[in-house]
Amino acid sequence: MTLPLLLLDVDGPLNPYAAPKTRRPEGYDTHRLLPTWWADRQARYSGARAKPLRVWLNPAYGPELLGLPYELVWATGWMGEANTHIGPNLGLPELPYIQWTDLFGEDPDGLHWKTRDVVAWADGRPFVWVDDELGPQDTAWIAAHHPAPALTFHVNPRIGLLAADFVALREWAVAA
Numbered sequence: 001m002t003l004p005l006l007l008l009d010v011d012g013p014l015n016p017y018a019a020p021k022t023r024r025p026e027g028y029d030t031h032r033l034l035p036t037w038w039a040d041r042q043a044r045y046s047g048a049r050a051k052p053l054r055v056w057l058n059p060a061y062g063p064e065l066l067g068l069p070y071e072l073v074w075a076t077g078w079m080g081e082a083n084t085h086i087g088p089n090l091g092l093p094e095l096p097y098i099q100w101t102d103l104f105g106e107d108p109d110g111l112h113w114k115t116r117d118v119v120a121w122a123d124g125r126p127f128v129w130v131d132d133e134l135g136p137q138d139t140a141w142i143a144a145h146h147p148a149p150a151l152t153f154h155v156n157p158r159i160g161l162l163a164a165d166f167v168a169l170r171e172w173a174v175a176a
């Protein structure tokens, strides 16, 4: 039996970056990381020497994710750097990742810049896409262009994934 794909965004679902600065959510550790995409972005906008990015990660979430009946895939702007910077801090092994056609780009039809690549990458397999930036237009486009079950799973970036979300993800995979 082939498992459904769990396409994982980092910033938002795993790193609740939008929580108030002084209120790191319970269970999370603070990491200061300097991935290439962040250094490039800062160089482009400020020209200054890149400062590391503060990333909050909950080390219990790696085992939680590995325990779900899915094949895990990084679907994040971190791309391959999720494997070097994020996965090890969560206890995750190296995972496949989606290489974006147009990182942080603008879609002509107002879709998220990941949406078309997500559907192409999934290639007809059932998937759940966990992300904090999804909109109804992405859900509708996926429903029209992806022939298998798919769930767009929106996570509030002030909160990140919660225990109840892991329960919901498990239930979806069992029903799919």
Ligand SMILES: [Mg+2]
Pocket: 009, 010, 011, 012, 013, 131, 132, 133
């Ligand atoms: Mg995000």
